[in-house]
Amino acid sequence: MVNEEWAPPGIDTTKPSVARVYDFMVGGKDNYAIDRMVAQRALEIMPDAQEAGRACRAFLRRVVHYLAADVGIRQFLDLGSGLPTDTNVHQVAQSVDPATRVIYVDNDPMVLVHGRALLASNDTTAVVQADIREPQQILDHDVVRDQLDFTEPIGLLMLSILHHLNDDEDPGAVAATLRDALPSGSHLAIIHFWDPAEEQPEVAAKVVDAERVFNETLGTGRWRRRDEVQAYFGDFELVEPGLVPLAEWRPNDKDKAEQTDSYYTMIGGVARKP
Template sequence: MPGAAPSTDRPAPVGVDPTRASIARVYDAFLGGKDNYAIDRETLAKVASVAPEAKDLATENRNFLIRACRFLASQTGIKQFLDCGSGLPTAENTHQVVQRFDPDIRVVYVDNDPVVLAHGRALLEENDNTHFVAADIFEPREIMENETVRKYIDFTEPVALLQMGTLHHYNGPAGRPAEIMREYVEALPSGSYVGISHFSDPEDELSALARKMEEVFLHSPMGSGTFRTKSDIEDLFTGLELVKPGVTLCADWWPDGPRLLALNDAQRCISGGVGRKP
């Protein structure tokens, strides 16, 4: 059972509370990772009770991140990436994807989850062009003025800013995520790109399911997970020119090949896009 506590749970690192759910650890559980605890798997079990394919929310988010990073590294000339809400290291992290195209691309990861700090720093800092910052991704000024960020990110040159699966975990005023992104976009130089993925309400026969998943996420031990409409997600890209096909299902954003199987319900409830600052 996803919510059962296996005997393989390891002792928690210093500063990590295994009795409180962590967004990073819940995502790790959704992706089938091992850096999570029973409290995190409880969230997975509850969401899966209303959407059996719920794991695909995380899978599609990860696949979209990979494809967007491939595009940005291979087609835009961007040489520096700021990945907000990096989460726990898994297969095909941002730096691994983009540095395959150019080893000199600089990547700065930002997260303030104690479990990410405990588990992730060593793996994320694999080379001289990959760095980690402990900060709140919902405080743009704090990020942009961070000493380490400014040491490795040159804001006179275009930057790729990533907010993959992060903004739906903001717990505050409904309009604040769009304000957060406007602050980020204003600070970015011309020619920069922004990639965002977000839980989405398809505004069709699956709307009821999206709202059920939202209700479960919000009342789970994790306590966050808002599903926004397409227009609400497009508002996050204010000031940017959307790269075709615009905001769409993550699975539909430049897939790797022809689709032979229909998308399941969960795959139809997470969307994303990439925009360019003129």
């Protein structure tokens, strides 16, 4: 746990942040009392929510390894990258090819502070502070333009970020702007809070409560239905096994999950630009 007396300059510890609440959920130490309070409220509704956090990180590792090793992607743009944790995108991708370029983008200032410290000696990886609600600014950013070659396939990661855009912020338009900028052969990976609706009515009732708590405390958090999430892929072609509960996406033996409630609250997939 961080010392409550100390925070990096510019970090407001009186307001919870999505990045720090998530950090707590995945077992990190870069969170404050206010973040843990929000996390505890979510855990009251969904006691196995930390399992969902672990499933997200395991999905991320499998997806990035698949894109780097099987598809041959050598450049990644990770939007809403979060605070550094045990195994990060660049570590997975660069274990396949150390020359792989990775750009992390997040709007939380703490991600920038910790990301820069982590990457001090890595010249193929960078962290940029920007807001996904302004996708064109990300695409035009000097670092993004310098580091990524938009004539070669890119791995665009939007893992647990689009559900932090409210409906009036038009996540569909944000996703479309980003998809349109990518060359053919690029891949888009998404994790999204999932409202399993009639597929799992008891879980669907709980996500209504979870959405209320997130919006009261963090001001964001939308659990969307499968078809709403699928729309973010546009005309990209989903690779097998499609848009599925995270643990079902090309699982390793060690990532096998029990099908508890949280299993049905997150959905993910990967799709290729034709």
